[in-house]
């Protein structure tokens with residue numbers, strides 16, 4: 001369990017993190033979202049003991065960060081922003097070095113390195129200097145060092161940044177395949193990543209926590225949640241759709257022929273809409289229930305946050 005109480009971080013007069021408090025329990029895979037400069041990386045650095053908060057307390061289990069930093073850090077794997085590494089080393093050398101720092105030895109060390117190299121697919125670049133690798137491969141080296149000692153807590157600052165779509169998918173699978181009693185905290189700008197891998201979302205803006213719940217609860221805040229969209233192949237009288245019980249609003253895009261029906265809160269309208277379409281023989285070639293739009297909710301929650 002990670003416990004954060006009233007954490008404030010100031011850089012001079014500037015307040016980067018402003019009174020954060022939350023608990024994270026084993027099994028939580030937290031998506032940490034926020035606009036640029038919101039304080040995500042700063043918070044992650046505080047959670048790893050990499051920098052100290054100006055005020056407040058971080059505890060991991062029964063240990064306080066300011067008293068047991070080294071012991072806590074043995075439990076944490078951390079992928080910092082940009083994945084710094086020793087650029088003149090090869091991934092093979094770097095991972096051996098990190099494995100030793102993490103206390104792995106002998107056969108166990110070799111077996112674990114081999115396993116991790118396969119997991120993040122580094123086989124082809126093991127003997128090239130890290131400096132010469134592409135951004136995506138550098139990121140994978142960073143990820144490999146973070147998971148090498150199979151930590152209880154994994155803190156990943158934009159883990160899929162710079163990866164191609166296949167690698168993004170693979171990293172998400174890797175996170176999903178981690179044992180279920182770990183704590184994983186991932187910062188990302190990719191909103192869909194959160195619904196793909198996380199069971200909890202925290203949104204910060206201006207150093208404040210603006211949202212802390214499930215991805216589903218985030219989607220439910222969207223005006224589009226459970227809305228029904230349909231597409232007409234040619235124009236027809238659709239006025240009756242807006243009159244259906246449970247329909248609060250209707251929007252029509254004349255250009256594309258797309259019609260969206262917004263339900264009253266908590267109402268499920270798809271069956272009635274479908275029935276109406278059949279009865280009136282409306283020329284509908286596509287009809288689907290919207291899942292909610294994360295970008296819209298994110299904007300609403302972080303609106304007014306200053307760019308920092």
Ligand SMILES: Nc1ncnc2c1ncn2[C@@H]1O[C@H](COP(=O)(O)OP(=O)(O)OP(=O)(O)O)[C@@H](O)[C@H]1O
Nearest residue numbers: 011014016034035036037038039040041042043308
């Ligand atoms: N060492 C530092 N000295 C001064 N200001 C800092 C320092 N580190 C971070 N900041 C400032 O604190 C604020 C929060 O930065 P942080 O890197 O935590 O944001 P972030 O949410 O991770 O942003 P991004 O999404 O752009 O990575 C920013 O305004 C940043 O410029």
